[in-house]
Amino acid sequence: MDHVSTAEHPAVHDGSHEHAHHEQSFLRKWVFSVDHKIIGIQYTVTSLLFLLLGFTLMMIMRWQLAHPGVPVPLIGGLMGIANAPGGIILPEFYNQLGAMHGTIMVFLGVVPLAVGGFGNYVTPLMIGAPDMAFPRLNMASYWSYFIGGVIMLASFLVPGGAANSGWTSYVPLANIATMGQTVWLCGMLFLIFSSLFGAVNFIVTIVQLRAPGLTWSRLPFFVWTQLVTSFLLLLAFPPLQAAAMLQFMDRVFGTNFFMPSGLVVSGQIVEGAGGGNPLLWQHLFWFLAHPEVYVLILPALGIVAEILANNTRKPLWGYRLMVGSLIFLGFMSFVVWAHHMFMTGMGTSISAFFQTTTMIISVPSVVILSALFLSLHGGSIRFNTPMLFALAFLPMFGIGGLTGLPLGLSAADIPLHDTYYVIGHFHYVVAPGTIFALFAGIYYWYPKATGRMMNEVLGKIHFVGSFIAINVVFMPMFIQGLAGVNRRLWDGGAEYAHAQDVLHWNLTMSQGAWALGFFQIFFIINFFLSMKTGKKVDSNPWQATTIDWTDTTSPPLAHGNFTKVPVVYRDAYQYSVPGAKADFIPQTAEEE
Amino acid sequence: MDMEIPYTVEPRPDTGLTNPKLGIWLFLASEVMLFGGLFSSYVLLRSGADYWPNQADIVNIPLATLNTAVLISSSVTMVMAWASLKMNDFAKYKLYMGLTFLAGVGFLVIKTIEYNEKFSHDFYPSTNNFIGIYFLLTGLHAIHVIGGMVVNGFLWGPGAKMWKTAPEQFVNRVEVAGLYWHFVDLVWIFLFPVLYLL
Amino acid sequence: MSHTAEEVRAQVKTYVTIFAILMVLTVVTVAVSYIDLPSITQRVGLALLVAGTKASLVAIFFMHLKGERQWVTYTLVLTSFFVVLVFGLPMWTDNDHIVGSSKVIWDAGVPVPELPGHEAEVGDEGAGH
Numbered sequence: 001m002d003h004v005s006t007a008e009h010p011a012v013h014d015g016s017h018e019h020a021h022h023e024q025s026f027l028r029k030w031v032f033s034v035d036h037k038i039i040g041i042q043y044t045v046t047s048l049l050f051l052l053l054g055f056t057l058m059m060i061m062r063w064q065l066a067h068p069g070v071p072v073p074l075i076g077g078l079m080g081i082a083n084a085p086g087g088i089i090l091p092e093f094y095n096q097l098g099a100m101h102g103t104i105m106v107f108l109g110v111v112p113l114a115v116g117g118f119g120n121y122v123t124p125l126m127i128g129a130p131d132m133a134f135p136r137l138n139m140a141s142y143w144s145y146f147i148g149g150v151i152m153l154a155s156f157l158v159p160g161g162a163a164n165s166g167w168t169s170y171v172p173l174a175n176i177a178t179m180g181q182t183v184w185l186c187g188m189l190f191l192i193f194s195s196l197f198g199a200v201n202f203i204v205t206i207v208q209l210r211a212p213g214l215t216w217s218r219l220p221f222f223v224w225t226q227l228v229t230s231f232l233l234l235l236a237f238p239p240l241q242a243a244a245m246l247q248f249m250d251r252v253f254g255t256n257f258f259m260p261s262g263l264v265v266s267g268q269i270v271e272g273a274g275g276g277n278p279l280l281w282q283h284l285f286w287f288l289a290h291p292e293v294y295v296l297i298l299p300a301l302g303i304v305a306e307i308l309a310n311n312t313r314k315p316l317w318g319y320r321l322m323v324g325s326l327i328f329l330g331f332m333s334f335v336v337w338a339h340h341m342f343m344t345g346m347g348t349s350i351s352a353f354f355q356t357t358t359m360i361i362s363v364p365s366v367v368i369l370s371a372l373f374l375s376l377h378g379g380s381i382r383f384n385t386p387m388l389f390a391l392a393f394l395p396m397f398g399i400g401g402l403t404g405l406p407l408g409l410s411a412a413d414i415p416l417h418d419t420y421y422v423i424g425h426f427h428y429v430v431a432p433g434t435i436f437a438l439f440a441g442i443y444y445w446y447p448k449a450t451g452r453m454m455n456e457v458l459g460k461i462h463f464v465g466s467f468i469a470i471n472v473v474f475m476p477m478f479i480q481g482l483a484g485v486n487r488r489l490w491d492g493g494a495e496y497a498h499a500q501d502v503l504h505w506n507l508t509m510s511q512g513a514w515a516l517g518f519f520q521i522f523f524i525i526n527f528f529l530s531m532k533t534g535k536k537v538d539s540n541p542w543q544a545t546t547i548d549w550t551d552t553t554s555p556p557l558a559h560g561n562f563t564k565v566p567v568v569y570r571d572a573y574q575y576s577v578p579g580a581k582a583d584f585i586p587q588t589a590e591e592e
Numbered sequence: 593m594d595m596e597i598p599y600t601v602e603p604r605p606d607t608g609l610t611n612p613k614l615g616i617w618l619f620l621a622s623e624v625m626l627f628g629g630l631f632s633s634y635v636l637l638r639s640g641a642d643y644w645p646n647q648a649d650i651v652n653i654p655l656a657t658l659n660t661a662v663l664i665s666s667s668v669t670m671v672m673a674w675a676s677l678k679m680n681d682f683a684k685y686k687l688y689m690g691l692t693f694l695a696g697v698g699f700l701v702i703k704t705i706e707y708n709e710k711f712s713h714d715f716y717p718s719t720n721n722f723i724g725i726y727f728l729l730t731g732l733h734a735i736h737v738i739g740g741m742v743v744n745g746f747l748w749g750p751g752a753k754m755w756k757t758a759p760e761q762f763v764n765r766v767e768v769a770g771l772y773w774h775f776v777d778l779v780w781i782f783l784f785p786v787l788y789l790l
Numbered sequence: 791m792s793h794t795a796e797e798v799r800a801q802v803k804t805y806v807t808i809f810a811i812l813m814v815l816t817v818v819t820v821a822v823s824y825i826d827l828p829s830i831t832q833r834v835g836l837a838l839l840v841a842g843t844k845a846s847l848v849a850i851f852f853m854h855l856k857g858e859r860q861w862v863t864y865t866l867v868l869t870s871f872f873v874v875l876v877f878g879l880p881m882w883t884d885n886d887h888i889v890g891s892s893k894v895i896w897d898a899g900v901p902v903p904e905l906p907g908h909e910a911e912v913g914d915e916g917a918g919h
Contacts, residue, residue: 130597133611200618204611208599234622242629249728254718257637257725273720275641280633283880287629334876338883350883560596608859617862621869632877639881653820660816664848668809671852675805678798767854774853781844785837789823790830 032143034135037556039142040121041449044442046142047113050149051435052520054104057097059517064089065492066510083161091490095164096156096180098488102167103184106296107191108149110434114299115233116145116194118441119202119226121449125548125556126223128211128566128588133204141197148190155183166488168289171258171281175250176265185248192237192244199234202226211547213568218587220546220572221316224323225302228330229295236291236334243284250276279344286337294333296430297397298326300437301368304390307444308372310544311387312379313583315573318371325364325371332361342410343417351410358408365401369394380576380583385459389440392467393433400429403478418488421481424474432470439466439523446527447541451554452534458526465519472512476505543584546572550586601761616768620775623736627779630732634725634786645722647790650715652706656788659702660780666695667777670744670770677763682755689748689766692773696741703734726787733779740773808851815844 033039060079063072069088072079076087083093120138124131132138155162160178163169174181206227210219249255254272258281261274309316316322338346338354372394381387403425406412416422439462446454483502485493492506493499540549548556551566566588574585603610638644669691676684710716710723717724747769754762819840827833850856855863 133597134615135597196619196622199622200615203618204615207607207614208604208609208611209597234618235625238622238626239629242626242633245630245728245732246633249717249724253716253724255724255728256718256721257633261642273718275637275643275721277636277640279883280636280880283636283883284629284633287876287880334872335879338879341883346883350879353879353882609862624869624873628873628877632880635877636880657816657820660819661813664809664812664816667848667852668805671805672802675798675802679795771853774848778845778848781848782838782841785819785823785841789820790833790837 032139034131034139035558036120036124036132036135036138037449037558037561039138040117040119042142043112043116043120043145044118046146046149047109047117050104051109051113054101054109055517055520057101057104059513060089061094061097061101062506062510062513064094064490066507068491068494089490092164093161094490095166095488096162099163099166099169099184100152100156103152103163105430106167106292107188108145108152110296110430110438111195111292112145113438114434115198115202115226115229115295116142118299118303118438118445119198119229122445122548123202123205123223123226124209125448125552125561126220126546127206127209127214128547128551128562128568129205129209130560130562132201133209134201137197137201141194141201144190144194144197148187148194151183151187151190155180155187158183168285169247169281170285171247171250171278172260172263172265172270174247174281175258176270182248182251185244185251188244189241192241195233195237199230199237202230203234206230211566211568214547214587215568217320218568218571220302221305221319221322221326222299222302224326225298225305228326229298231330232291232295232298232333236288236295239284240288243281243288246284247281279341282341282344283337286340287334290337290340291333293426293429294329296434298329300393300397300434301326301372303437303441303444304372304393305375306544306546307386307390307440308375309573309575310444310542311382311384311390312376313382313575314375314379315571315575316371317374317377318367319571319573322368322371325367329361329364329368332357332364336361336408339408339410339413342413355409359405362401362405362408369398369401384443385454385456385463386440386444388460388463389436389443392463393436393440396428396432396436396470400425400427400433403428415484416481418486419481420477420485420487423487424477424481427474427477431474432467436466439463442527444542445548446530447534447537448548448554448556450531450534452530452536453541454526454530454534458522458529462519462522462526465522466516469512469516469519473509473516476502476509480505543582545574545584545586547587551588601758601764610764612764612768613771616771620771623775623779627729627732627782630725630729631782631786634729637721637725641721643720645720647722647788650710650713650723651726651788652709653788655702655706656784659699660784662695662698662702663777663780666692666699667774669695670773674763674766674770677755677759677766682752685755685766686748686752689744693741693744693748696737696744699737700734703730706730729783729787733776733783736776736779740769740776743769744773804851808847812844812847815840815847819844 030038033042060072060075063070071087072084072089073087076084079087079089079093083090083096089097120132123129152162158179160180162180163174163177163184165174165177165181169181169184206219206223246255246257250257250259256273256276258278259270259272259274259276260278261276263270263274305316305322336354336357338350339358342351342354376391403421407416407422407425443454443459446452480493480499480502483498485496485499485502493503537554539552539554541554542549544550547566547568552561557563568587569590570585570587572587574580574587576583577585597611598604599609599611601610603613607614669688673685673688673692676682676688707727710727715723717727747766751765752762754765819837822836822840823833825836827836849866855866
């Protein structure tokens with residue numbers, strides 16, 4: 001077999017490389033694939049299913065909130081007598097739904113889609129690489145995620161049901177919780193391995209496998225976000241792993257890392273040596289979980305940036321400023337975590353420290369968002385479906401970010417902590433924020449992966465319906481939160497006098513949630529139907545400048561993506577260059 | 593026609609690194625955060641505790657000192673294994689890599705003796721938080737030692753076939769495995785004084 | 791980083807020397823633990839100093855940092871600085887309380903003496919009412 005590649009490329013033959021002309025078995029090609037494109041699709045499909053599941057859990061919760069004590073229609077009988085006798089959700093089951101909704105959405109849905117799905121599929125194409133640096137590690141990363149997901153789902157079936165101490169698993173409650181919490185800890189182990197493998201792979205790929213001529217200043221913003229995100233995952237997850245091990249030992253081996261002396265549960269003193277520190281869990285957990293929220297948003301910013309530049313036919317405004325802000329944000333994200341802990345009795349000095357860092361970290365976020373807004377100015381805007389989602393992202397992320405500011409100041413946080421205000425804040429950032437950006441990305445890169453466009457009519461219905469419904473769900477949360485309604489209440493605050501005036505919003509928000517669910521049907525139909533009936537396209541239907549569109553087919557070549565190594569001559573945003581033949585110049589187009 | 597993944601064996605000119613070498617350093621960075629998280633948990637637990645036992649009463653300092661010497665020696669034999677390959681001496685490589693593996697075995701044997709000693713004195717993780725964190729830190733470290741031994745064993749045994757087919761790649765693999773092994777030694781260098789001598 | 795055979799041969803002598811130094815330092819590690827220093831901070835500081843020296847030797851010579859590009863070393867130094875910083879923060883948090891010490895919050899029914907240096911802070915909070 002003629003390995004032309006060895007002679008022409010600077011690369012050296014890897015002895016374990018699979019020859020392109022070998023017929024691979026179905027399992028090897030589609031299930032245990034080492035190809036980043038297949039793995040990206042695996043991540044995408046799996047994470048979309050988990051997003052749907054997490055959303056379904058929430059729709060069930062919202063029934064309980066809208067109609068407390070009323071049997072859930074249609075599926076009431078399916079949830080089991082232990083969880084919902086007569087179809088009426090028990091408080092214990094509500095807590096399971098809540099904890100698992102958060103866990104599934106964050107760890108099984110959004111991050112795997114944003115990083116595992118988009119990162120894996122697009123990054124090597126965008127930097128002109130034949131694959132990720134470590135293809136087998138990539139496969140291990142996906143299957144570790146898959147196993148972690150299965151374990152998390154299985155936790156619903158153990159006695160006592162799934163984890164029910166919130167996705168934050170605060171101790172000592174989580175220490176004494178039912179068996180499902182231990183299963184949760186085991187699931188997290190696999191998910192964390194998956195993230196670590198992926199993070200190493202992404203950083204090495206982006207640093208080492210950039211095509212010739214693709215300098216750091218020519219790197220598309222999307223790739224920059226994946227790089228910083230990977231550093232956050234790499235360095236922030238291990239302390240959570242440490243915490244999970246400590247909690248596991250507390251639960252299974254009777255250690256007292258988080259069990260304080262003299263703890264009383266249901267009127268009984270807990271036996272044991274004590275001497276533990278519950279705050280230790282919070283420190284270790286939030287040390288990860290704060291960078292984790294930037295993991296949730298950065299890939300979305302990257303996707304939106306690419307789509308905005310492409311559909312305004314104009315370069316991004318302030319690319320270098322955006323990259324600098326991104327890197328600064330990455331560093332800062334490690335030193336703000338205790339703003340989740342203002343109510344733990346911390347002293348004034350440390351509180352001042354974390355308030356200051358939190359206020360500082362809002363600056364780069366605002367810079368990036370402003371740059372994206374400014375990128376619209378003077379553009380020739382094409383209002384296709386990906387662009388609609390990307391445009392909507394901007395003000396929605398703005399609301400999410402602005403509502404975070406009072407939470408970052410401890411005095412304002414006192415009345416707002418653990419209320420629906422917080423839920424409104426972070427959902428605005430993640431739901432009409434990140435998830436909208438991810439939808440935008442799917443509509444945008446679908447033609448690259450399949451060679452067909454998604455249907456624009458269905459897409460626009462999906463967009464308009466989702467945009468309206470999602471605001472109906474989350475905007476009233478600020479009202480309820482400001483009135484003092486606590487989060488994680490099974491009855492939505494019905495027992496509290498101060499909540500009575502705002503309780504009616506529960507019905508409105510639930511109806512919004514079910515409407516939101518309804519409009520996803522248009523997306524699901526579109527996603528599958530377009531594979532068969534979507535308009536076929538050439539390799540670059542969006543007339544984009546980046547290598548993923550310009551130098552490879554749609555879908556890309558199965559092995560190695562490119563027929564020859566791309567060479568880059570210019571930056572990623574050469575749109576509407578005066579004097580040019582077309583309104584875009586590909587990155588790999590040579591000098592005239 | 594397909595493209596090979598570049599810089600698997602040859603370093604990339606501007607970074608000076610091969611993919612596996614950069615990869616292992618990044619992995620080690622995450623391991624620093626993992627053990628660091630546990631070290632800082634130790635510090636928080638100890639500084640906030642009403643009661644903290646005199647660690648010297650519980651742990652076996654002579655055995656741990658011996659283990660420190662064992663691991664440091666294994667680091668030397670590991671780097672000598674790599675150096676032997678660079679000097680084209682496969683027999684020396686087998687010797688040194690074999691010694692490294694045996695040192696790992698020795699470490700684990702001594703650890704087992706230590707643990708049994710604890711159990712026989714009714715010192716369990718649930719007894720108090722020092723013993724709890726001691727078992728967790730040394731246990732996690734031991735798991736990492738075992739992991740390193742699996743890789744080293746593979747490179748000594750079936751993996752050594754690559755010396756014939758792709759020698760440069762094999763040498764790089766030994767170097768990368770060595771970096772990981774040195775890190776395992778590094779963790780112990782910090783564990784030893786903290787858990788045994790403070 | 792492709793060392794030639796001759797370069798490596800020269801390095802072997804270094805490895806043996808460093809090995810010897812590390813053994814000596816191990817003895818030092820044990821020895822200094824018997825020194826009766828007044829505060830725990832000093833004892834920890836000294837222990838970490840010795841451990842840090844040993845770790846640096848392993849990193850520089852066995853892990854070939856000496857032969858690598860400079861940016862690798864700078865990145866590692868920056869990382870270690872960060873590790874110290876971010877793990878120092880929870881320490882600071884735990885020592886800086888609104889009332890008394892963490893022991894007051896977590897232990898039920900066990901009388902705890904006021905920690906020295908915290909009286910002023912408690913007074914400050916009281917003045918705000």
